[in-house]
Amino acid sequence: MIDTAQDLKTYRKRIRKALSNEFLRTALDNFAAAYKLSRAKAFEGIDLEALKRDIVSGQDDELPFLENLFENFKNNAEKAGVKVHVAKTAKDACEIIGKIGKQNSVKNIIKSKSMTAEEIHLNDHLEKEGFKVIETDLGEWIIQLRHEGPSHMVMPAIHLSRQQVGGLFSDVTGEKLDLEDIGKMVKVARRELRDKFLTADMGITGANFALADSGAIGIVTNEGNGRLTTTLPGVHVALVGFDKLVPDMETALRILKVLPKNATGQAITSYVTWISGANECAASRSGKKNMHIVFIDNGRLSLARDPVFSEALRCIRCGACSNVCPVYGKVGGHALGHIYIGAIGLILTYFYHGKENSRAIVQNCLNCQACKSVCPVNINLPFLIKKVHHEVMKQDGKKPAKNKILSAVLKNRKLFHSLLKAASLVQKPLVRKNEGVIRHLPFFFGKEQNFRSLPALADKPLRDQWKKLNPKVENPSLRVALFSGCVVDFVSPEQAEALLKLVDKHRVQIEFPMEQTCCGLPALMMGEEETAREVAVWNIEALEAEKYDYILTLCASCASHIKENYPKILAAENEVLYKSKILGSKIIDFSSFMTNVLRISHEEFEGRGEKVAYHAPCHLCRGLNVTKEPRDLLKTAGYEYIPCRDEDVCCGFGGSYSLQFPEISSEILNQKLDNVEKTGADILATDCPGCVLHLRGGIHRRGGKIKVMHTAEAAALNKKTV
């Protein structure tokens, strides 16, 4: 049975168990690599962005009018001899379907895969009512036999090895099967299930589309079980979420263009089945299929009206947000979801299965944006996940101490900064000289934090050195404010010094607005929306964007948070929203500034033949869509750039994530460092001070040779001195 951890302690125990499953890790790792390639191939030559825009604008137009679409659908379907039902809740839906079975003297039910049926625990209900229910999708049948929930929306049994499946099938059939021979296992399933199809009285399916203008449903499958389920028995019940309503075939075909490609890298699935009305059916006494469509609300209709969360209903269930999630890749779906899994699962669980099931899992998000970038319907998954976290805490009415402290401190810039300065003094005896790391972790860090060395705070923060550092420029051609971010300010001021060295002679006046404070992303990461709002407003005032040509950042996370999240957080506050948009429009990341604005050239640098590998920070490559500039910059600066596997996969830092889930963070970090070390590079460069800390801490802990530095530092090293 599905039993999701409801508190962090239990949850972390489960995570450790999942992490110890070697098969799962290897399987998911291979899957992630293969998926990327096949997806890219499937979308070759297709303008995916345009397609996404068309789909999303259609969906956003339709969502407020789902009830109207439903009325049209119902009229058309009923005219064609279909009985249409509405279920308000999961329980209602189960009861309606049970009743249909009873009224038709049904004994044996066959099902084809439906996440919606999983959502409402339909099988449990029907079995209690005395029906014999058989799942016929191979993966679903396997997990049904094992009494498990799906661990992936498209591949429900991806967590199992062939040996486990072979053993299971041997038990079920009483015949000894070769535990390596998958082909034979599939044949056994064909044989065993064929008989079930032929003897069933009722078939239950889901649907991918419900077409309002015809009353037809569309089902996207590969195995062919959906076709048999809808054809052989006398009764067919389709369980459909209101969110599956689309106006017409044109809309459905548009979605069909992306669904299989994004789900499995197939141009189209083996079967797409469209059923309109009650079709010819010999097994039914009337000669016509006894056809029922049960529309389920279960919170969808109020979700559709939610100004923020409604976009979650755009989901077309492709499962891609799991495929690319670094956390999913380590722990699998049973540890990253309840019924719905992966990024969308962390959101939908709250709405369909309540805050208890959501409380722990919703915190397991790195905010790496991989899901968001692969989502074919542009759901801002990481943002909504944080929003759900916030809602759960609000409903629980109590906050963890760490949240209270963080909020109290961040809301007061002076307090925050003086605490950091005090901490710099306190940590002195703990610092390993010349290595910039803490020698012994203070007692309040558990030993599971030991997977990477933690950084020491700088002796003197950037803000206190600024007066001395800042070279006055006569007749500057550009006036730029530096938003350093907390890490550069208090841990790595040398990255700002590198920047100053690089802009020297480019007639750029860089200023450091002293009132700037933490961008607020850490608060948002912990679900502290109110605090995130307060610091956003503070920074907007402090930075006075209108006075500058650019607001330059060395930290991609700060940049993307300011640019993208500030306007979202401040959406309801007109005046400050306007200012946040001006600020957002002037934000520029370091590499883009050097490459596109200053247009630095080869002549300024002398290479020393060093090889550099690059780590693409999540919030740069996905948050700001900057991918070319940092690599160009490294080459311009005289380095030999060596591409590395999974450059754009998160390093596992995620700010407070690495403290909250050190087990997972360390696995992701280690994989990253293994990949980097394989390149044989001398230097690992990246454009995010947070990533630098995490990667450098990891290299230090494993005694590696690679020097980890900010791209600015790497470039500054090669800058000619004359």
Added chain:
Amino acid sequence: MGHDDLSRIMKEKAEAVQSFVTSVKTFDEVLSYTVRTTKRQGGKSVAAPCLDPAGKKALIAMCDSEGLILIDPPFGNISGKIDTALTHADFGVAETGTLIINSGSEDLRIATMLPEIHVAYLNKSQIRPDMDSVKAEIDKILKTPPAYLAFITGASRTADIERVLTIGVHGPLELHILIMENPLS
């Protein structure tokens, strides 16, 4: 794009998903291909729900001489096994190598689902470049209920065990597409 180009793309895309694609000139070739394929796979029975009386007569003759049985509809209460089904296809979609079959008839539907081998013949002139170019027709079919419209692309497949692609889990193990040069008279 001309019919020849569409036919070429159709073949390429369908073969990419393990369909077997052959061009034929006469309907006799369709029938003999079906019989030959059944024999090669060790099958014993053929179902062909779409044939007109003349076609059926010709197929029976061929089956007889090869020791095969032609099973008559209805297939709903299927007692024996159908090894091969021969059906028509209404449209081909070149972009994805897809067959579109208007399967309102239950016997036609079952014939495309239960057998080990599905052989479908398709007029070359009915191959369209993409889904959008056949949208009007499929829309019309669905708006004239009851209708059961099937897009079929390759054989039945699964990757549910260790993501290993395995063909023929519930539907046909093989899909053969016969593209007819001249429309069936």
